[in-house]
Amino acid sequence: MYQIQQAHSFPEWKKMISSTFVPLEAKPLSSAPFTGLLDGRQLHDVGIMRLEAGAQTVFRSPELIARGGVGHYKLSLQLSGHGLLLQDGREAVLQPGDVAIYDTQRPYSLTFEEDFECVVLMFPQHLLGLSADDVSELTAVRMGKGNRLAESVAPFVASIAAQLPELKSPIGHRLALNIVDLLSTMLADEVYSRPEQNTDNHARLLRRIQHHIEANLADQNLNPDAIASAHHMATRTLQKIFSASGITAASWIRERRMEKCRRDLADPLCNHVPVGEIGARWGLADGAHFSRVFRATYGISPSQYRSNPIPLTNLGANRQEAYGESQDSRL
Incomplete structure (x- = not known):
């Protein structure tokens, strides 16, 4: 209003x-x-x-x-x-x-x-x-x-x-x-247009990788191995680069995908798009898996959130469960 x-x-x-x-x-x-x-x-x-x-x-x-x-x-x-x-x-x-x-x-x-x-x-x-x-x-x-x-x-x-x-x-x-x-x-x-003499190589590389992830969230094959390959490094090296930021590469991918899905579910202009298709457009083709990760992240199912898209600040979400390493390694 x-x-x-x-x-x-x-x-x-x-x-x-x-x-x-x-x-x-x-x-x-x-x-x-x-x-x-x-x-x-x-x-x-x-x-x-x-x-x-x-x-x-x-x-x-x-x-x-x-x-x-x-x-x-x-x-x-x-x-x-x-x-x-x-x-x-x-x-x-x-x-x-x-x-x-x-x-x-x-x-x-x-x-x-x-x-x-x-x-x-x-x-x-x-x-x-x-x-x-x-x-x-x-x-x-x-x-x-x-x-x-x-x-x-x-x-x-x-x-x-x-x-x-x-x-x-x-x-x-x-x-x-x-x-x-x-x-x-x-x-x-x-x-990116600023001089980088005050930024160490590790921070610049992490920034470049994060932007690569952001640009490729819709790719179902986006995972740490694929990201490491795209940047000509071993997966172990990729994980070390992320470890200093306090979050794993897989968790970062999951976080960004969930945010994109949440935004689409809250968008009234996307109400005609099935919930499963929302997940698929951001690289989560398995509808059941998408629903599980969304619930673990925000505390409610994608359908429930679409029906009542309250601001994220009011969601009783257990984000740690979603972002931490779990038995389900899919992103």
Whole structure:
């Protein structure tokens, strides 16, 4: 449902943004009467919100992070005014048309010294399909004019945000996921275009293998042996490369396949596609096996999830059972 919320005092604004996004501290930078407007829509796992307000600083403190909660990424698109984003020892001065990403699981601050307008896209970290190491290199990095993909992605995000009041829910849901996919591509391009002198060979190789997996999830023959062969190494070497990341190659494949299947099952525009076909399109041709792995991952069957596709953050999933090594070695 499309929502419009207005605040006529700063305490009211602080409460509004904390309940809409994640708990935040905030303070005004002017003694003038404060007003703020927040409008947008929650499209399943993805929230797209437009903010229009006066000068302020918002920050996510270690104390707030310690209270727990699922990690999200937030993309900020500056529409008017200027913003200063600080995270991970970096700072990004955001001008109209600039975008930057930040992580709600680590401290950050955003300062606007004048009236501003921006669009904020917030989504669970697993949707991005990039490793945490990849994203950690790009938090609080300004991407805008001069960035070959950001110059295209930013206007698209702004256009979709402007159309939210008219978009029907199924289309809005699909567009929200499209935006996340575009963001993932933009960030991956940014990672690959950067000098690699500060990244060790092991990390670069793991990143390349993970992107290879992402591009070949639909292949039923995708497995550690096939991946090792494609990268001209022994399977044992592949497993050693993954071991430092805390997850096996097989578990990574399974995780990414389950996420793709979950997204399709939650997509109203895919309601006509049989559940078994959803699994098959992501490399899981055996319907019974797909159902078992999905239930082990998310705690409910694919059919049950399709009937009630609640956000992943609310699923009582035993992910460890699905991602760990088990007697059933199929992916």
